[in-house]
Amino acid sequence: MRWIWLASYPKSGNTWLRLLIANLGREEPADINAIPESAGIASSREWFDSSMLFASGLLTYDECDRLRPMVYEAKREEFEDCVDLDEDNEEGGDDVASRVGQVHFVKSHDAWTVNPDGRPLLGGSRVADAAILIVRDPRDVAPSLANHNGSTIDGAVDLMGQQDGAFCGQPRRQAIQLRQQLLSWSAFNASWLDQRDVPVQCVRYEDLYTDTAATLGKVLAFAGVEVSEEDVARAVRFAAFSELTAQEQAKGFREAPPSRGKRSFFRRGIAGGWADELTAEQVERIEQDHAPMMERLGYALSAAGATEERRAE
Amino acid sequence: MASYRISGLSVRSEIALHGLMACDGPENAAPDVTIVRGEVPDAFDDAQVLGPNWALAQDRFRIGIPGVVSMLLTGGRELRFCPAPGVSDEEAAIFVASTGFGILLHQRGHPLLHASAARVGDAAVLFCGPSGAGKSTLAAALGERGHALVADDFCAISLREGRPWIAPDARKHKLWRQAIDAMALGGRSGAPVRNRIEKYFVDPREIVETPLPVAAIYALREQRPPHSPGITAPNIVDAALIVRTNAYRPRLVRAFGQQPLYFKAAAALAQRAGVYYLTRPLSFADMDKTADRLADHWASLGLLDRAA
Amino acid sequence: MISRHGDWLSARVGDEIMMMSAAHGVYLGLNEVGARIWDLIETPQPREALYAALQGEFEVDAETCRSEVDDFLEELLRRGAAVSDPG
Numbered sequence: 036m037r038w039i040w041l042a043s044y045p046k047s048g049n050t051w052l053r054l055l056i057a058n059l060g061r062e063e064p065a066d067i068n069a070i071p072e073s074a075g076i077a078s079s080r081e082w083f084d085s086s087m088l089f090a091s092g093l094l095t096y097d098e099c100d101r102l103r104p105m106v107y108e109a110k111r112e113e114f115e116d117c118v119d120l121d122e123d124n125e126e127g128g129d130d131v132a133s134r135v136g137q138v139h140f141v142k143s144h145d146a147w148t149v150n151p152d153g154r155p156l157l158g159g160s161r162v163a164d165a166a167i168l169i170v171r172d173p174r175d176v177a178p179s180l181a182n183h184n185g186s187t188i189d190g191a192v193d194l195m196g197q198q199d200g201a202f203c204g205q206p207r208r209q210a211i212q213l214r215q216q217l218l219s220w221s222a223f224n225a226s227w228l229d230q231r232d233v234p235v236q237c238v239r240y241e242d243l244y245t246d247t248a249a250t251l252g253k254v255l256a257f258a259g260v261e262v263s264e265e266d267v268a269r270a271v272r273f274a275a276f277s278e279l280t281a282q283e284q285a286k287g288f289r290e291a292p293p294s295r296g297k298r299s300f301f302r303r304g305i306a307g308g309w310a311d312e313l314t315a316e317q318v319e320r321i322e323q324d325h326a327p328m329m330e331r332l333g334y335a336l337s338a339a340g341a342t343e344e345r346r347a348e
Numbered sequence: 349m350a351s352y353r354i355s356g357l358s359v360r361s362e363i364a365l366h367g368l369m370a371c372d373g374p375e376n377a378a379p380d381v382t383i384v385r386g387e388v389p390d391a392f393d394d395a396q397v398l399g400p401n402w403a404l405a406q407d408r409f410r411i412g413i414p415g416v417v418s419m420l421l422t423g424g425r426e427l428r429f430c431p432a433p434g435v436s437d438e439e440a441a442i443f444v445a446s447t448g449f450g451i452l453l454h455q456r457g458h459p460l461l462h463a464s465a466a467r468v469g470d471a472a473v474l475f476c477g478p479s480g481a482g483k484s485t486l487a488a489a490l491g492e493r494g495h496a497l498v499a500d501d502f503c504a505i506s507l508r509e510g511r512p513w514i515a516p517d518a519r520k521h522k523l524w525r526q527a528i529d530a531m532a533l534g535g536r537s538g539a540p541v542r543n544r545i546e547k548y549f550v551d552p553r554e555i556v557e558t559p560l561p562v563a564a565i566y567a568l569r570e571q572r573p574p575h576s577p578g579i580t581a582p583n584i585v586d587a588a589l590i591v592r593t594n595a596y597r598p599r600l601v602r603a604f605g606q607q608p609l610y611f612k613a614a615a616a617l618a619q620r621a622g623v624y625y626l627t628r629p630l631s632f633a634d635m636d637k638t639a640d641r642l643a644d645h646w647a648s649l650g651l652l653d654r655a656a
Numbered sequence: 657m658i659s660r661h662g663d664w665l666s667a668r669v670g671d672e673i674m675m676m677s678a679a680h681g682v683y684l685g686l687n688e689v690g691a692r693i694w695d696l697i698e699t700p701q702p703r704e705a706l707y708a709a710l711q712g713e714f715e716v717d718a719e720t721c722r723s724e725v726d727d728f729l730e731e732l733l734r735r736g737a738a739v740s741d742p743g
Binding site (some may be wrong): 084 | 399400401402411413414415442443446447451478479480524525526527541542544545546547597598599600
C-alpha cells in the first residue's frame with residue numbers, strides 16, 4: 036500500500052481534491068456525504084482512542100502529540116493487513132472514498148512539526164510514502180476561513196498570521212478532533228515544503244481550478260495511482276462545483292460546521308475572488324505577513340504592494 | 349484496601365479510585381476483581397495480538413499509558429498496575445478505573461458499550477457515541493431532571509432470557525469546565541480528573557445500584573447537515589453496527605474474537621429494547637429542548653407509566 | 657438447489673432479519689420477503705419451489721416474483737451467504 040498525506044491549510048481546496056479522488060472509477064457522482072469526516076484525517080480522535088485503547092481526552096495536547104506517531108504507525112499496519120480485503124472493516128474507521136486501489140489518501144491540517152520528543156508528529160517516512168500540499172492564495176483563504184469559523188475577516192487574517200495558530204486547541208472542553216497546530220499560513224506551507232522526510236508535491240488551488248483534469252492527472256501520477264484520461268475527465272465532471280453545491284443544498288454536507296446562520300461549505304468555488312471581498316487594508320496585512328511565501332508559491336502581490344517595492348529599489 | 353462495586357462486580361483495590369463510589373467490602377467472600385500494585389512485563393513472549401501500546405496473550409492483557417502507568421489484566425480477575433517513575437497513585441488511578449477496568453470487562457466477555465445511562469421509570473436508557481459526543485453531559489443534565497445516574501462511561505450488558513440488562517456503574521460525572529459552568533454544577537464539582545486537564549469530578553444527584561432492564565439505546569449525533577434534529581430509528585443493519593461500533597473499545601471485539609457476542613447483544617437490543625439516533629445541537633442552550641424531546645419519546649414508549 | 661452457506665448468524669427483529677458473518681465482519685439486513693426466503697432455504701430448495709412459495713404468500717405476479725427472487729439470491733450468493741448446487 037501507499038500512504039499519501041493530503042495536507043493543506045484549512046479552506047485551501049482539500050475537500051475538493053478529496054471529492055475528485057472519491058469520484059475516480061465511479062459510475063455516478065459520489066455522494067458528497069460519503070466523504071469521511073472524522074475518519075481519514077490525521078487529527079481524528081477516534082483513530083487515537085481506538086488504536087491506543089484509552090481516551091485521548093485524558094491527556095494534554097502535548098502528551099497526545101508524543102503518542103501520535105505511534106497511532107499512524109498502527110494505522111498503517113492496519114491498512115496493510117486489510118490489503119486483501121475488499122470490504123472495509125466493521126469498525127468503520129476506513130472508508131473507500133479515501134482510497135484508490137492500494138493508495139490511501141489521508142487529510143491533514145496539521146503542519147509538519149516534530150513532537151516534544153523530536154519525532155515527526157505525523158510519523159515521518161515510517162508512515163507516509165509522500166505528501167501532496169494544496170495551497171491557495173491567502174487573500175482567498177481569508178474570507179473563506181472567516182466564513183468557516185464564523186469569525187470576521189480580520190479575525191481570519193489574524194489567525195493566518197499567528198505563529199501558534201491552531202484548530203481544536205481549547206482547554207475547557209473537548210473538541211471532536213485532536214488539536215491541530217496550523218502555525219501561520221506561511222509557516223504551515225513552509226513546514227510541508229521544507230521537510231525532508233517524505234517527497235512532497237505542491238498543488239495550487241488556482242491551477243486545479245483553471246485546468247482541473249491536467250492538474251488532477253499530475254497529482255495522481257505523483258501519488259502512484261494509475262488512471263486513464265477518461266477516468267480523470269469523468270471524475271472532474273462528477274465533482275464539478277455545480278454538482279457540489281447542488282448536492283449540498285439538497286442534503287446539506289456533514290463536514291460543514293454547525294450552522295450559525297446560513298453558511299454553506301463550498302462558499303464560493305472561484306479562484307481569485309478576493310479583490311471584492313477584502314478591504315485594501317486587509318490585503319495589505321496579508322501581503323505584509325506572507326509576502327515571501329506568496330512569492331515562493333507564485334502569488335503576485337497587489338499593485339499597491341508592488342509599487343512600494345519598486346519605490347524601495 | 350478499599351472496596352468498590354464497578355459494573356456490578358465487587359472490587360478490592362490497593363489504591364483509592366477517585367470518582368468511584370466506595371462501599372463496604374464483602375467481609376469474607378473473595379471479591380470478583382482485585383486491583384494490586386506489582387510488576388508489569390514490558391512485553392509478552394507469547395503475544396497473539398499486538399497494538400502500539402498493548403498486547404494480548406492467552407488470558408493476559410497488557411496496556412501502557414506511556415509515562416503514566418502500565419497495567420496487566422489477568423483472566424478478568426486481577427488488574428495489576430505499575431505507575432511510571434515519579435507518577436503518583438492518584439494520577440495513575442483515573443486510568444486504572446476507566447481504561448484498565450473497561451478492558452478488564454471486555455476480557456470478562458461482557459458486551460461492553462461506550463455509553464452513559466440514566467434511569468427512566470423502572471428501566472435504563474443508554475446514550476452512546478465516541479469521545480466528545482456528549483454522553484456524560486447529557487446524563488448529567490438528565491440527572492438534574494430527576495433521572496438517576498446508572499452509568500457514566502461504560503455499560504456492561506447481559507442477556508436474561510433474551511432481555512438486555514445493564515449492570516449499574518454509577519460513579520462521579522467527569523465533566524469539562526465549560527459544561528460545569530453552562531449547567532451551573534460548580535457547587536458539586538470537585539477535584540480535576542487529572543492534573544492539567546480541565547475536566548472535573550462532579551457528584552451525581554442520585555445513583556442507581558441495582559441492575560435494570562434496558563429500554564432504549566440512543567446513538568448521539570450532532571445536528572448538522574444532513575442530519576436534522578429528532579429521534580429516528582435506524583434500519584436494522586445500522587442498528588447492529590451502532591452496537592458494534594460503540595463497543596467500549598471496538599478494536600478489542602476483534603482482538604478477543606467477540607463479534608458474535610455483540611451481534612447477539614444488538615439483536616436483543618433491537619428486539620426487546622429499541623435502537624435510535626438522537627440528533628440534536630451540541631450547544632448547552634438547546635439542552636432543555638433535547639431533554640423535552642426525550643421525555644416525549646419515553647412517554648410514547650410507555651416508560652413513564654410506572655414512574656413516580 | 658439453493659441453500660444457506662457460511663458462518664452467518666441471524667436474528668429476527670420484527671418482520672426483518674439481521675445477519676452477520678463472523679468471518680468477514682459483514683452485516684446484512686433482510687426485509688420481510690428476504691427473511692422469508694432465508695427461512696425457506698434453511699433446507700435446500702429448488703428455485704421453482706421458492707417462486708411458488710412466495711407467490712402463494714405475497715401479492716405479486718409471477719414475472720416480478722421470479723426477477724426479484726433471482727436478484728435477491730444473486731446478492732446472497734455474491735455475499736457468500738448461500739450456495740447454488742445443480743440438481
